[in-house]
Amino acid sequence: MAAGSGDSRGLRVAIGPNQDRHLTDAVEVAGGSVVPLSEAQILVWIGGPDRFPELPDAIEWVALSTAGIEHFVDAEVIDDKRLWTNASGFYARGVAEHALALLLGGTRQIVRSAKTRWAKGTVDPAVRTLRGSTVSIIGAGGIGRELTPLLKACGATVLAVNRSGHTVDGADVTMSADRTDEALAQSDHVVLAAPDTPETRHMINDRTLPLLKPHSWVVNVARGPLIDQAALYRALAAGALGGAALDVTDPEPPADDDPLFDLDNVVLTPHVANPAGRLTEEMAPFLAENLRRFAAGGELLSLVEVGKGY
Template identity: 35%
Template structure:
């Protein structure tokens, strides 16, 4: 999509592909002038030069909203994260300058939870691994898998991060007859008990679980939280599912654990570099399921996220407090 401009007072600035329902709402309602260049996120210096007139920046995960970007836009009223996570936004600088950051929290919780359970079933029952040879070469590998896959029923599933998404994942797992362990230092025991989750420490969760599902946000505290030592705590029959953020797991440690069979396999929807490099060694492994970071993108969740974000954009343009803020509710004068 090329660059488009409409001459009005305020400016919505978009430097990457965003949620289609949100873009449609913005284009149809013509709230104000719009700058759209979906490849600009790749050229940071050029982005800094062009953001100066922005009133609102709308971004997913690729646009790096650094201190330099924020300071280059003196009229900035809102940073609207079109998705979940703040690893690409300088929250401290935005807050210090009195700029609200919004995020459609909870809008994709059910969607990601269902995806995580789906990946879990795909790993345990080897669904993708048996599908690929049959689909691509017609190879009938029935007895490669027959009697060699395992049920989810009766297993122990560990959930790292029991926020909105982790909570919804636990709710769905209850119907499978599993034991659910949880690790989240910011979630109380009573909240966990609502979904049949027994809270424990990270080391015990890793050691006891047959499947570990990551739902924690990427922060300074969680980055690199799963390394060689942690992976070696896991059973050699266990699987890890990451639908959160790639840097939670140390890349080289994960590759080593998978290639040397410390663990049985992994399902990954997120990567250290996105789009993933086609030469990434993880893609060469036969015990890894990979998907292109779309766990949170169902028809229903993208519509909900669009509604939440659009509402906050309208409110910010009117000078009203936003609803889905993560730092402050409105522009501080």
């Protein structure tokens, strides 16, 4: 299905399940108008799949506010009758910043220092620099493109892994996903930024963790199920890894007695790489751009590939 055509001033947009001033402003900046769902041709949905409405036939495009859409896929919300977009790449800059902070917090031993009391004898020998290191970004899409120059500024070599193997601007090396093992074996540290699909689930596991080095840090700013957390704990407890910095877990939130909390080389942040309080503010300019593209019959940003789950 192609995007619409014509003047954006004629676009009728519903926002749900609640109204939002940032998104309302984006619609109006693009020349559209906010209307009830029954009168709309476009739905901007900022809720989850549990409250998702039955869509009128007139809805041509649904804009979801999350990058990961696995819950919508599992709920069988997404159909092939209309266009669907997610928020892939919309929040990439902030997430990349968080990923760098987590990696530096680990390699510079800030995490361990915060969990101990002036343990210089333990901390000092473990401090590492990103200068001269190789950092792989697994799932190097929008987050990868934003993170790459930040890592390069720290003196790291960037090894980008994506589904197609198409070159990621700024990366020193780009590999296709079927070479992930090779990438891990060449890496000092790894940042996970891939979607949660059957192919990526537990990609970090008992088999792949030994490919990393004893000083390696694993950073996850994507989805918790990319990591087999039991396998990760075993590797960390055995001293086979430098540490782990996770903004997402499986399950989420982790149980109060999750053993990862007890390790001084683990940091868990509560899924705040893209804070909920700024979600619609960050989404708004991309929505406005997509509305303009839709009106002009152009290709939408972050178009969902129905059937692939992202």
